[in-house]
Amino acid sequence: MSITLLAPLGSVLALLFALYLARRVLKENEGTDQMKKIADAVRKGASAFLKRQYAGVGIFFAVMFVILLILALTGHLTIFVPFAFVTGGFFSGLSGFIGMKIATAANSRTANASRLSLNSGLKVAFSAGAVVGFVVVGLGLLDISFWYYFLKFWYRDLAATAQVQAITSAMLTFGMGASSMALFARVGGGIFTKAADVGADLVGKVEVGIPEDDPRNPAVIADNVGDNVGDVAGMGADLYESYVGSIISTGALAVAAGLGFSGVSIPMVLAAIGILASIIGSLFVSTKENASQKQLLTSLRRGVWVSAALIAVAAFPLIYFVLGKEHLGLYFAVLCGLIAGILIGFVTEYFTSADYKPTKRLSSTALTGSATVIIGGLSLGMLSTVLPVLIVGASVLISYFVSGGGAAFNMGLYGIGVSAVGMLSTLGITLATDAYGPVADNAGGIAEMAALGDDVRARTDALDSLGNTTAATGKGFAIGSAALTALALIASYIAEVKVIAPNFAFDMNITNPSVLVGLFVGGVLPFMFAALTMESVGRVAQSIVREVRRQFHEIKGLMTGEAEPDYAQCVDICTRSAQKEMMLPALLAVIAPIVVGIILGPNGVIGMLAGATVTGFIMAVMMANAGGAWDNAKKYIESGAHGGKGSDAHKASVVGDTVGDPFKDTSGPSINILIKLLSMVSIVFASVVIAFHIL
Template identity: 40%
Template sequence: MSAVRIGILASPIVAILFFYLFVSSTTSNTIAFTALVISVVFMGISMWMLCWILDKDQGTRAMQDISDPIKEGSEGFFITQYGTIFKLALVCSGLLFLVYLSRSPASGDSKIHHYLGTTSIAFITSISFLLGANCSALSGYAGIWVSVRANIRVAAAARKCYNEALQICFRGGAFSAIINVALAIFGISFMYLFMSFIFYINAPVGAAENPPIEEIPVILVGFGFGASFVAMFAQLGGGIYTKAADVGADLIGKVENDIPEDDARNPAVIADLVGDNVGDCAGQCADLFESISAEILSAMILGGAMAESAGLDFSTKSGFILFPLVVHSLDLIVSTISVFFVKTKPGVPHYTRDYGEIEDPLDVMKRGYYVSLVLALIGLLYICNKFLYIPSLPSASLYFFLCSAVGVLVSFLFIKITQYYTDYTYGPVQSIAHSSQMGHATNIITGLSVGLESTGLPVIVISFSIITAYYLGGATGISDDKGLPIGGLYATAIATMGMFSSGVYVLSMSGFGPIADNAGGIVEMSGQSREVREITDRLDAVGNVTKANTKGYSVGSASLACFLLFSAYLDEVEMLTGQRFRTIDIAVPEIFIGGLLGSMTVFVFSSWAIAAVGIAAEDVIKEVRRQFKEHPGILTYQEKPNYKQCVAIVNKAGLRQMIKPGLLSVLSPITVGVLFRIIGAYTNRPLLGAEVLAGFLMFATSTGILMALFFNNGGGAWDNAKKYIETGKYGGKGGEAHKAAVTGDTVGDPCKDTAGPSIHILIKLLSTITLVLVPLFSGYGGK
C-alpha cells in the first residue's frame, strides 16, 4: 500500500517535470531529471525489500508481547519529538524569510536578480528549508518504522535459520539507507528542476538558453539548513533518551541487582530497547541525510563557482554542478547490488560456545562492502570521464577520478581504524578489559587513553585526503582568466563524494545494529532457548562494531563536508557582497576571539549533552529502585514491572533536555555573527562579521572533529570491553572485572551515543547556518 501511495504522489510530479523537459531540454535538466527518476525507482526497490521483510514470521505470542510495546514507545516518542521540532522549524523558516526579505541586491549577485526578486528568493529559501526538514524527518521515520518491525522477525528467524536472521537484520538497515539517500537526491533534484523552470519562464529576452545555473545551489542552501536543523534535535533527543534508559537499566539491573541485560524483571528494559530505535535509527538516519544533503549542495556551489571562473561552456558547466547528484545515484545502484551479497549458509548450525561454526556476521558484511567499493570505483571512472570531461583538458577527468579514489580509500581506512579501536578482537579494547581486573578506576583511565589515542590516525587520514585531492585538482590544469589554478577546492569535493560512493551500504550496516540489539532483547525477555540467544548475541556484538564503524565514517564524512561548506561559505560571501573574501587572518584579535568562541561552543555543547543524559538517567534510576522496593515480587517473577512508567519518564526527559544544547547550536553562530557585524559597522569594516564567523567555523570544526572521534571511539571501546569480558574472559559475567567494565560502558554510553554523534551534526549545522545566513552577517547587500 505504501508503494502505491508513493507512486500516486510521485506520478504527477514526474509527469510535470517530464513535460518541462520536453519543452526545454538542456544538459543540466536532463541530468537532474535522471537523478530524480533513479531516486524514485530505488524508493520502489526499497518498498519491495520492505515487503520481503514484512512477509517473514513474527514469532510467538510471547515475542509479540515484548515487540509491541517497543513499537508503540518508539513511534510515540518520534511523533511527540518531531511535533516539538516542527514547531521550532516553522519559527525558523519564518525568520529565514524575513532575513532574506530585508536585504537588497548587491553588485555580486546581480545575475540572479535578473530572474528573481528579493521576495521570491526569500520565499524559495524558506520553502527549501521546510522541504529539507520534512525529508530529514521522513528519513528518520523510515529508520524507526522498519526497525520496530524487523526486530521481531529477526528474533523469530533466529529460531530456524541463521542466514535468514542475518539477511532480515541487514535488509532492514538497507531499507532505511536507500530511502535516506533517495530522499536527498529527490529533494535536491526536484528543487533544482523547479528553480531551472523559474529561470526559464522569467529569463530576459535571449537569455533562456543559458541561465545562471551556478546560482541555483546557493538558493537551495536552505534545504541543507533544514536537514541539519532537524538532525540536530533528532540526534540530541534520541541520544538522550536511549542513553538515559540504558544507563538506568545497567546500573540498577546489572550492578545493584546482578540480573542480566535485557532481563524482563528490569522496569527500564523496554525503555532501553525503545531508545535503540529513536537514537540509533532515527537519529543516525537524520544525521546521514543531512551529511549527504550538505555535501551535495556545497559541492554544487564549488563546482558552479569553479566552472564559471574557468569560463566553461554551459554543457560542461552542467556536468560539474550536477556531478554530486550523479555520484549519489551511483551509490544507490552499487550499494543495493552489494546488499544482496550479504548471505551465508542456510539452516541452523550446530551451536558452540565460541560460535566456531557460525560464519562471523562481520565477515559476511565485509564481503558485501568490498563488492560495493569495487563497483563504486568502476562507476566513478565512468562518470568522471562522462560528466567531468573538458575537451581542452582531456586528462582533467582522470585526475578527478583519482580524487574520487582517494575518497573511497578514506572511507575504507576510517572504517578499519574505527574497528581497530572498538572491536574486542584487537589490542585497544582488550587492554581496557584487562585493566578492569584492577577495578573501576583503571578501566576508566585506560578507556580515556584509548579514546584520546584514537584521534591520531583519523586526523592523519583526513589531512592526507584533503592535501592529496587539492594537489591532484591543481594538476588538472583548470585555471581562471588570470591563469591561476582553481581546480583544487572542487577536487576536495570530488574526494568527499568518493567517500560517499558506498554510503548506502555503510548506513545499512549502521541500521543493522539496533535491529540486532532489539532482537536480542526480545529473545531474552520471551524466554527463548540458549541456542537462539547465541545467534542474536553474535548479531548484537557485531552490531556494536558496525554502529561504531558508521560513527567513525560519519565523523570522516563530516570533516570533509565541513571543509566543503567552509569553502562554499567563502564563495557565497564573495557572490553576495561582490567583495574579495579568500584570506582569514587569525592574528586579527576579533577573528581569534571568534575562533575561541567556536571551540568553546563545542565544549559547552558536549557538557550539556552529557549532563542531559545524567539528569534523565537519575529519574530512571529512582523509578527502577522504587519499583524494586515497593514491589519485591518483581525480582522473584511474582509481579510484572511497570515498563510504561519508565518509558514515560524518559520520554519527557529526552524532550525537555534536548532544547538547551539544541538552541546553543543554533543561536551561537548567529549571535557571534550579528554582534561582530555591528562592531564592524562602527569601525568601518563591513565584512568583520563574516570574517569572525569564518574563524568561529575553523576552530569549531577542528575541535569538533577531535571531540567526536574521542567520544565515539572511547565509548565504543568501553562498550565492547564489557562484551569481551561477557564472552568468559577475566571471570565473565558477574565478576569484579565485569562490574568495572559495566561502569566504563555506562560512562561511555553518553559519549558514543549522545555527545559524539551530536557533535558531528553540530559542526555541520554551524556551517550550514552561516552559509544560509550570509546576508545577516555581511555588511553588504542589506538595507
C-alpha cells in the same frame, strides 16, 4: 537527455528497492505471542517518542520559517529559502521516521528468524537496516532533484552562468533544514536511549545483579525503544543531512570553479551511481551457521567493498565524458573519498572491536576496578584520533592537488567536495550495516525476555556483538564524512559571501583578531555542546535510576518474576525529559554563528567554523571510539574473559560502559551534526551578517 536525470531516477530506484525490502521483512513471522507483546511495547514507545519530538520540533520550524520569510521579503534571501528549509527538515525527519518504523517491525522477526539459523537472522536484520539506508539516499536525492529542476525552470530566462549561480545558491539553504532536524533527532534520541541504558545497567546489572535485557528490569523496554529512536531515527536523519550537504555544497563549489551545470551534475550523478552500486552490493551479504565474528563482519563488509569497487569503475567514464580528460584528476578525488571512508572504518574497528589488542587490553583494566577502566578508555579514545585525522588530512591534500588546486584554488576546493561525495556515495549500504545493529540488539533483548533458549540467544548475541562493531565503524564513517562535508561547506560559505558582496575584503590571516577570536569560540563550541548533552543524559539517567529502584522496592514479586514491572513509566520519563533537555544544545548551534557573525563579521565566522571543525572532529572521534571500546570490553568479559558475568571485573566494565554510553551514542555523534549545522546557518544568514556586522 540530460545526464542529471539519473539523479531522480536513482532516487526512485532507491525508494522502490527499500519498499521491496520492507515488504520482504514484514512477510517474516513475528514469533510467539510473548515476542509480539514485547515488540508491540517497543513500537508504541518509539512512536510516542517521535510523535512528541516532531510536535516540539515543528514549533521550532514554524518560528524559523517566519524568520526566514521576513528575511526573504526584506531582500536578504530569495523567496525559496524558507520553503527549502522546511522541505529539508521534512525529508530528514521522514527518513528517520520510516527507519524507526521498519526497525521496530524487524526486531521480533529477527529474533524469530534466529530460531532457524544465524544466516536467517542476519538476512532479516540486514534487510531492515538496508531499508533505512536506501530510504535516506532515496529521499535525499529526491529532495535535491526536485529543487534542482524546479529552480532550473524558474530561472530559465537567465543566462547560463547566472542561472546556475542562482540555483546552487538557493539549494545550499535547504541543507539548514536537514541539519536542524538531524540535530534534534540525534540529541533527543541520544538522551533518551542513553538515559534508559545507563539507568537499566546501573540498577539491574550492578545493584540487583540480573542479566542484561532481563524482563524484570523496569527500564528494559525503554532501553530497546532508545536503540530505535537514537541509533536508527537519529542516525538516519544525521547521515541524510551529510549526504545532501555534501552534494549541494559540491554543486555550489562547481560554480566557483567555473564548471557550470556540468560540474553541478557530477555529485548528483555520482550519488545516483552509488545507489545502484549499493543495491548490487547488498546482494552479496550472507553468512553460514556458527560463523565467527570476523566471518560475520566480512559478510557485511563484502557488500560495502563490492559497492565501492563498482563506484570506482563507474566514476572514471562519468568524469571523462562530462568534464573531459583535462579534469580526470577529479576521478582520483573520488577514489580518495572512497578509500578514506574504508580506512576510517578499519581504524575504528581496530580500536573498538574485542578481536584486537586495544579493547582486550582495556578489558584487563577492569581487574583493578572501575577507575582504571575509565582511565584506560579515555586514553584509548584520545589515541584513536591520530589515524583518522591523518587519513582525512591526506584525503584533503590529495583531493585538492589532483583536482588542480595548485593552479586554480577553486578547482582544488571542488575536488575536496567531490571527495566527500565519493565517501558518501556508498551510503545506501554503509548505513544498512550501521542501522542493522539496533535491530540485532533489540532481537537479543526479545530473545532474552521471551525465553527463546540458549541456542537462539547465542545467535542473537553473535548478531548483537557484530552490531556493536558495525555501529562503531558507522559512527567513524559518519564523523569522517562530516569533517570532509564541513570543509566543503566552509568553502561554500566563502563563495556565497563573494556572490553577495563581491567587494568584501577577506582577511583570513590568523593574526587578524576577528579570525583568532572566531577560532577560539569555534574551538570551544563542541566542548560546550558535549557538556550540555552529557549533563542532560546524567540528569535523565538519575530519574530512571530512582524509578527502577522504586519499582524493585515497591512492586512485590518483581524479583521472583511473579509480578510485571511498569515499563511504560520509564518510557514516559525518558520521553518527557528528552524533549525538554534537547532544546538548549540544539539552539546553541543555530544562535552561535549568527551572534559571532554580527559581532566579528564574515572573517570571524570563518575562524569559528574552522575551530569548530577541528576540535569537533577530533572530539567526536575520541568520544565515539572510547565509548565503543568500553562497550565491547564489557561484552568481551561477558563472553567469559576475566571471570565472566557477575565477576568484579564485569561490574567494573559495566561502570565503564555506562560512562561510554553518552560518549558514543549522544554527544559524540551529535558533534558531527553540530559542525555542519554551524556552516549551514552561516551560509543562510550570510547576507544578514554582511549587512549588520560590527567588526
